[in-house]
Amino acid sequence: MKAIPETSLPLYNEEYVAQLQRFFGLELASKTAGNGDLPNGNGDMMNDDLTSGSGDHHHVHEKDRGTTYFHLKQRRQAPEAEKSSGEREREEGPTEADGPDPPDRYRVHSWFWYGIFSFGALLGDDLFYFFIFSFGVANFSWWVTRRLLMVWGFCMFVGQACKEILRWPRPREPPVVRLESRYNREYGMPSTHAVVGTLMPFTLLVSTWNHYEYPHLLGFVLACNWTLLVCCSRLYRGMHFILDLIAGVTLAALLMALIWPWLDTLDHFSLTHPYAPVIIITVSILLIIVYPTPDGIGASRNDTVSILGTVGGGLCAFWCNHYFGLVPDAHAPLGGTIKWPDLPTAGIMLARYFTYKSSAIIVFFGQKFIIKQILRAGFNIPVNVSTKRWLSIQLLYGYIPHVCTMLVMYQLGPRACTWFGLD
Numbered sequence: 338m339k340a341i342p343e344t345s346l347p348l349y350n351e352e353y354v355a356q357l358q359r360f361f362g363l364e365l366a367s368k369t370a371g372n373g374d375l376p377n378g379n380g381d382m383m384n385d386d387l388t389s390g391s392g393d394h395h396h397v398h399e400k401d402r403g404t405t406y407f408h409l410k411q412r413r414q415a416p417e418a419e420k421s422s423g424e425r426e427r428e429e430g431p432t433e434a435d436g437p438d439p440p441d442r443y444r445v446h447s448w449f450w451y452g453i454f455s456f457g458a459l460l461g462d463d464l465f466y467f468f469i470f471s472f473g474v475a476n477f478s479w480w481v482t483r484r485l486l487m488v489w490g491f492c493m494f495v496g497q498a499c500k501e502i503l504r505w506p507r508p509r510e511p512p513v514v515r516l517e518s519r520y521n522r523e524y525g526m527p528s529t530h531a532v533v534g535t536l537m538p539f540t541l542l543v544s545t546w547n548h549y550e551y552p553h554l555l556g557f558v559l560a561c562n563w564t565l566l567v568c569c570s571r572l573y574r575g576m577h578f579i580l581d582l583i584a585g586v587t588l589a590a591l592l593m594a595l596i597w598p599w600l601d602t603l604d605h606f607s608l609t610h611p612y613a614p615v616i617i618i619t620v621s622i623l624l625i626i627v628y629p630t631p632d633g634i635g636a637s638r639n640d641t642v643s644i645l646g647t648v649g650g651g652l653c654a655f656w657c658n659h660y661f662g663l664v665p666d667a668h669a670p671l672g673g674t675i676k677w678p679d680l681p682t683a684g685i686m687l688a689r690y691f692t693y694k695s696s697a698i699i700v701f702f703g704q705k706f707i708i709k710q711i712l713r714a715g716f717n718i719p720v721n722v723s724t725k726r727w728l729s730i731q732l733l734y735g736y737i738p739h740v741c742t743m744l745v746m747y748q749l750g751p752r753a754c755t756w757f758g759l760d
Contacts, residue, residue, distance in 0.1 A: 348579035351508040362447030457570030461530035490648035531585025534567025551675040650743030693750035
């Protein structure tokens with residue numbers, strides 16, 4: 338599906354995003370904020386291809402105002418637009434800037450809001466996933482963590498696939514300041530940060546509502562503010578239109594309502610069925626294989642591989658623990674009161690978390706190193722930006738390490754805590 342002019346839909350206008358950024362003290366430096374200077378993926382200005390051929394090469398035609406950069410490029414470079422983005426990437430190589438941003442590209446007038454929204458963006462990134470799925474099992478509830486894994490995997494797979502099917506671009510720079518170059522290749526509709534920023538707090542809230550004692554009104558307020566912070570952070574960091582965020586929140590709510598009645602059945606199956614690990618791994622690999630990649634590459638498939646590997650490995654680990662009688666909440670949560678821990682309890686919780694985390698870090702990076710060396714020495718295949726787009730490399734270098742990390746962490750972690758007297 339082709340990109341459309343943002344002015345043809347409400348709340349799909351990059352000027353709204355730029356105004357919000359300026360309101361919170363973020364703006365492009367004057368030398369990069371010209372009316373028509375359109376940056377390519379490397380941050381260089383592209384004027385000749387998209388501007389008038391007569392006179393001034395530094396301004397876009399007035400009729401092109403409010404049209405996405407992606408659409409302008411298609412209009413002005415028809416022969417090039419006939420190629421798929423995958424073909425162009427194979428010919429031209431990667432174009433996104435993965436290095437640090439030039440210090441003079443934008444100005445921050447309020448570091449307070451910069452820090453707040455950077456934290457909000459972190460709530461939808463890999464580092465947060467790495468934290469929540471370790472901390473949840475180490476110190477909270479296995480029952481809740483299993484549901485969080487299933488809801489997260491289901492919603493994120495659908496959200497990521499929608500990006501590849503719709504193929505709507507992100508806001509361009511200028512007028513927007515784009516602070517996260519790692520997402521330059523991915524499309525923007527819907528916002529999967531908004532998806533995860535909705536499903537995470539509300540899955541935790543609903544899963545604990547009738548089973549744990551805590552101020553439910555406070556939990557609801559915190560969940561709403563969590564979602565709001567993640568969504569606002571995506572606007573502040575220039576990565577989404579307002580409509581992307583509305584679509585992401587709506588999609589997450591619909592998908593949660595769809596899967597929630599089946600969670601108990603799925604949880605019982607994943608814990609007790611004798612062939613559950615084989616079925617879980619097979620289904621997750623099939624989902625990776627059938628993942629929509631209209632250009633033959635799929636800019637968001639790499640993240641999807643990591644997500645499905647994490648879910649598959651986590652559920653298989655819970656099956657193994659249940660087989661050995663280590664799952665105390667197989668049929669219902671243990672319940673209890675959620676309260677702020679005292680100092681000794683906080684110390685034990687921190688020690689348990691690092692026990693789980695240390696095993697995960699060793700296994701994850703150790704496996705990546707070993708697989709990388711095997712591919713290079715045995716098959717003469719380097720692992721780099723280009724080869725990471727291959728499905729085979731994504732399965733070997735992305736899927737397998739995530740599966741093994743979750744298997745080891747969720748099985749070794751509780752045993753190690755028992756050995757160290759941290760129960």
